[in-house]
Amino acid sequence: MSYRVSVVSIERCIGCYSCMFACSRFRFGEVSLAKSAIQVKSAGGIERGFVIVVCRACVDPPCVKSCPTGALTPRPGGGVIFNEAKCNSCKSCYEACIVRAVVWDEEKDKPIICRYCGFCTKFCPHNVIVFEPMGRELLV
Amino acid sequence: MINSSLYNVLYIDLTERKYEVQERRDLFEKYLGGAGVAVKLLEEECPKGVDPFSPDNPIILAVGPLTGLYPLASKTVAMFKSPLTGNLGESHAGGRSAVAIRLAGYGAIVIKGSSRTPVYISIFNDQVRIKDATTLWGMRSSYAVGRVLREIEPGAGKRTIMRIGIAGENLVRYANVVVESYRHFGRLGLGAVFGSKKLKAIVIAGTRGVKVYDLKAYMKVYEEIFRSITETGVMSKYHVLGTAENVLPLNAMGALPTRNLMQTRFELAENISGETLAEKYLVRKIACTHCPIGCIHLASLRIAFAPGYEYETLVIPYDYEPIYSLGSMLGIGSAEGLLRLIEKVEGLGLDAISVGVAMAWATEAYQRGLVTDKETMGLRPNWGEDVEVYIRMAEKIARRANEFYSALADGVEVAASKYGGLDFALTCGGNEVPGYHTGPAAIVGFLTGPRHSHLDSAGYSIDQKALRGPMIEEEMVKQIVEEEKFRNVLTSLVICLFARGEYKLEKVVRALEPLGIRTSPEELMKLGAEIQRAKASFKAREGFNPYNMRIAKRFLETPTPLGKLSEERLRDMIRMYIEMAGLKSVYATLD
Ligand code: SF4
Numbered sequence: 244m245s246y247r248v249s250v251v252s253i254e255r256c257i258g259c260y261s262c263m264f265a266c267s268r269f270r271f272g273e274v275s276l277a278k279s280a281i282q283v284k285s286a287g288g289i290e291r292g293f294v295i296v297v298c299r300a301c302v303d304p305p306c307v308k309s310c311p312t313g314a315l316t317p318r319p320g321g322g323v324i325f326n327e328a329k330c331n332s333c334k335s336c337y338e339a340c341i342v343r344a345v346v347w348d349e350e351k352d353k354p355i356i357c358r359y360c361g362f363c364t365k366f367c368p369h370n371v372i373v374f375e376p377m378g379r380e381l382l383v
Numbered sequence: 384m385i386n387s388s389l390y391n392v393l394y395i396d397l398t399e400r401k402y403e404v405q406e407r408r409d410l411f412e413k414y415l416g417g418a419g420v421a422v423k424l425l426e427e428e429c430p431k432g433v434d435p436f437s438p439d440n441p442i443i444l445a446v447g448p449l450t451g452l453y454p455l456a457s458k459t460v461a462m463f464k465s466p467l468t469g470n471l472g473e474s475h476a477g478g479r480s481a482v483a484i485r486l487a488g489y490g491a492i493v494i495k496g497s498s499r500t501p502v503y504i505s506i507f508n509d510q511v512r513i514k515d516a517t518t519l520w521g522m523r524s525s526y527a528v529g530r531v532l533r534e535i536e537p538g539a540g541k542r543t544i545m546r547i548g549i550a551g552e553n554l555v556r557y558a559n560v561v562v563e564s565y566r567h568f569g570r571l572g573l574g575a576v577f578g579s580k581k582l583k584a585i586v587i588a589g590t591r592g593v594k595v596y597d598l599k600a601y602m603k604v605y606e607e608i609f610r611s612i613t614e615t616g617v618m619s620k621y622h623v624l625g626t627a628e629n630v631l632p633l634n635a636m637g638a639l640p641t642r643n644l645m646q647t648r649f650e651l652a653e654n655i656s657g658e659t660l661a662e663k664y665l666v667r668k669i670a671c672t673h674c675p676i677g678c679i680h681l682a683s684l685r686i687a688f689a690p691g692y693e694y695e696t697l698v699i700p701y702d703y704e705p706i707y708s709l710g711s712m713l714g715i716g717s718a719e720g721l722l723r724l725i726e727k728v729e730g731l732g733l734d735a736i737s738v739g740v741a742m743a744w745a746t747e748a749y750q751r752g753l754v755t756d757k758e759t760m761g762l763r764p765n766w767g768e769d770v771e772v773y774i775r776m777a778e779k780i781a782r783r784a785n786e787f788y789s790a791l792a793d794g795v796e797v798a799a800s801k802y803g804g805l806d807f808a809l810t811c812g813g814n815e816v817p818g819y820h821t822g823p824a825a826i827v828g829f830l831t832g833p834r835h836s837h838l839d840s841a842g843y844s845i846d847q848k849a850l851r852g853p854m855i856e857e858e859m860v861k862q863i864v865e866e867e868k869f870r871n872v873l874t875s876l877v878i879c880l881f882a883r884g885e886y887k888l889e890k891v892v893r894a895l896e897p898l899g900i901r902t903s904p905e906e907l908m909k910l911g912a913e914i915q916r917a918k919a920s921f922k923a924r925e926g927f928n929p930y931n932m933r934i935a936k937r938f939l940e941t942p943t944p945l946g947k948l949s950e951e952r953l954r955d956m957i958r959m960y961i962e963m964a965g966l967k968s969v970y971a972t973l974d
């Protein structure tokens with residue numbers, strides 16, 4: 244079963260950025276808002292709340308199809324696997340993902356791609372995001 | 384410590400329109416950051432006896448070693464010479480400010496000089512730009528300024544936008560700086576200092592990363608603190624009702640200043656309580672960056688502005704302090720009226736406590752005939768009877784509409800010195816008083832605290848302990864002194880004071896260790912004492928004298944839950960404070 248991070252109750256988000264800091268510390272070993280595969284954005288003024296952008300683990304991923312070097316390959320069951328060695332920094336995937344879940348690492352000039360580890364969800368104080376098997380929403 | 388970007392101090396000169404970065408490892412290694420570093424920079428940068436509105440008065444913003452790294456290390460400390468009290472100006476704000484400063488690559492920012500035309504400062508990592516703000520000057524509402532800057536500046540969602548309203552432009556001595564629409568550098572007039580420099584706003588964003596010395600240990604301590612904060616309920620009250628939860632308990636014990644402290648119980652408290660606001664108006668709770676609690680409560684208010692089902696919907700932040708100062712103090716017992724007044728005051732960029740206390744005094748002065756329709760320009764304040772009067776009054780103060788409102792804009796003490804009524808002009812050390820008439824510890828805390836705020840030493844909580852079991856005055860003062868030192872530690876790190884229950888000294892020591900900073904609880908408290916002394920020295924240098932502070936009669940006449948206060952005892956306690964805090968030599972020439 245493939246897991247992914249799902250945004251289940253965005254209106255409960257308090258905009259604490261704990262999820263972003265979790266990803267940056269776990270995956271990049273640093274504290275940063277630039278290096279995180281999950282992004283918190285304001286929905287246009289804090290009074291309107293927030294938007295969480297994270298990889299949806301598409302079953303037929305546009306980012307993969309856009310990648311000219313084969314650095315991105317589909318993960319069985321949905322989502323994508325990134326092989327940095329093959330990446331030529333063309334930014335095609337960044338453009339291809341219309342939800343903007345491909346974050347660009349300006350320092351390395353490489354995409355930041357979610358690894359579906361679920362670490363970020365452990366730090367959401369309001370269960371806005373959950374780590375769940377794909378297709379679970381079909382079961383309820 | 385390898386995250387050395389904290390040592391970077393950005394110096395901006397608005398007169399010369401230039402900037403430079405200096406490495407100040409010396410300051411951060413010795414004083415951690417925040418309040419500790421800021422007070423040292425203030426000593427360095429602020430010339431003795433300077434006019435607070437002179438270009439030479441510096442604005443200092445500082446964060447600390449924990450900023451961005453741990454939950455609730457979410458505050459920025461501002462220091463300056465206060466145009467309200469004429470001595471130490473210190474004010475703290477959260478929002479996105481602290482993390483933005485740190486991730487832009489700085490530990491502190493010092494702004495000096497002044498511009499001839501309105502400007503705003505835009506900081507994005509190492510790009511620092513001073514930009515034209517002519518079109519923003521005079522804008523009716525601070526909210527609108529935020530909206531414009533959101534469109535034109537980079538870093539959406541992660542940046543801080545600090546700006547002043549027209550109160551700051553007009554040098555109202557308690558004008559604030561609004562941060563992210565809902566947070567503030569509230570007290571002591573930072574907004575007026577911005578205004579005097581023709582500085583309308585500062586936008587800061589950054590994409591830098593901070594590395595720690597021992598990642599594994601850091602992740603472990605982080606997780607422990609995070610779990611404790613979010614799962615044990617140490618902080619849940621701040622999320623549930625927020626600080627507004629204080630309204631009913633303070634009212635029940637007879638400590639909620641009402642109608643300029645003629646009373647301490649408000650018969651309409653229920654209507655403006657945290658419970659009522661939450662049940663009827665609360666629509667969203669939000670957090671400062673890296674705070675999993677989220678104490679910011681936003682109310683929504685639908686107002687019909689014309690016949691034909693024409694509605695406007697306002698989103699308004701509320702907290703205990705404005706409920707007190709713009710609610711019970713003015714006898715306003717309708718939630719709708721209160722929220723409308725808060726919204727106005729926010730938009731004008733006035734400190735809610737100061738302007739509320741000023742208008743409460745004005746109401747009493749008007750009723751006693753000390754001022755007439757001529758001074759008030761026809762406004763007839765009569766406590767909660769007509770909120771519209773107060774909405775217009777706040778506007779007139781922000782615009783310094785005539786001599787009377789201009790005096791109010793200089794602080795209630797100035798107005799009362801001019802028109803009479805000092806006995807009921809409620810300031811401590813020149814700062815309008817916060818809303819806790821709980822007993823001697825609260826008042827002594829306001830009088831002795833370096834910023835004359837309830838946040839200096841939280842005397843109100845000591846009074847409440849004394850209510851549960853008798854406490855002698857020495858003990859009260861001892862607790863005030865110790866609490867103030869402890870808070871100096873937290874505000875140097877910089878930890879939100881609401882998290883004081885979690886960040887006990889032992890925990891702070893453990894949180895610092897993975898960053899390569901070794902210390903002990905004793906050493907931290909020594910630092911707290913040193914900062915206490917540094918603040919007092921600055922105050923003394925600027926002419927503050929704790930021995931002859933004015934104590935308004937009203938504080939003594941209106942009983943607290945611990946009985947009536949005596950001036951003599953309060954002055955004794957001030958002396959005890961000076962003695963116990965080891966500040967006798969600081970104030971030696973004044974005694
Ligand atoms: S990065 Fe975007 S396109 Fe690729 S799998 Fe995730 S959501 Fe789909």
Ligand code: SF4
Nearest residue numbers: 266357358360361363
């Ligand atoms: S699942 Fe893992 S990689 Fe993806 S956003 Fe969360 S922490 Fe980052």
Ligand code: SF4
Nearest residue numbers: 256257259260262367
């Ligand atoms: S951790 Fe949860 S509440 Fe906080 S920003 Fe992320 S999704 Fe929102």
